[in-house]
Amino acid sequence: xxxxxxVECPDDAPATRRVHMAAFPGPDEADxxxxxxxxxxxxxxxxxxxxxEAGLVIGHALLTRLRVGDGGEGLALxxxxxxxxxxxxxxxxxxxxxxLSAAEEAGEKxxxxxxxxxxxxxxxxxxxxxxxxxxxxxxxxxxxxxxTLSAYDGGPRGLCRYPEPFEVL
Numbered sequence: 134x135x136x137x138x139x140v141e142c143p144d145d146a147p148a149t150r151r152v153h154m155a156a157f158p159g160p161d162e163a164d165x166x167x168x169x170x171x172x173x174x175x176x177x178x179x180x181x182x183x184x185x186e187a188g189l190v191i192g193h194a195l196l197t198r199l200r201v202g203d204g205g206e207g208l209a210l211x212x213x214x215x216x217x218x219x220x221x222x223x224x225x226x227x228x229x230x231x232x233l234s235a236a237e238e239a240g241e242k243x244x245x246x247x248x249x250x251x252x253x254x255x256x257x258x259x260x261x262x263x264x265x266x267x268x269x270x271x272x273x274x275x276x277x278x279x280x281t282l283s284a285y286d287g288g289p290r291g292l293c294r295y296p297e298p299f300e301v302l
Contacts, residue, residue: 264279
């Protein structure tokens with residue numbers, strides 16, 4: 134079966150929500166995506182879906198704007214979801230790579246993620262402290278990670294401030 138990725142369109146919102154509801158034990162991630170859609174941090178071209186041959190949304194990766202340090206900008210990769218029946222088949226990696234490629238094409242400089250370092254290292258993420266970037270979360274250093282893109286010019290640096298919808302998680 135052929136799987137492809139594309140930018141999420143407005144008509145995909147219900148299907149994307151279904152993927153998040155199925156992939157996680159509660160509605161938090163699905164609610165977060167819905168809240169981010171209504172927030173200025175939303176970047177429509179950086180919400181990517183994976184679809185099967187029939188066009189059914191089976192995965193989603195979202196990048197939204199966050200603030201870094203004194204006036205810098207970056208992107209937050211979150212959430213990422215794959216429908217349970219498609220998990221462990223490379224769909225997550227496919228849709229994350231598509232999102233990072235879209236960010237690269239958009240001229241973005243920095244992406245941060247809070248997640249499993251064993252998983253995200255395959256994309257080039259490393260502990261954010263190596264880039265003088267810190268997160269607002271009290272987690273082991275290895276779990277708050279950053280990836281610099283080709284437009285990275287040595288900045289931004291400092292504390293990441295996530296958009297308001299993340300504060301309810």
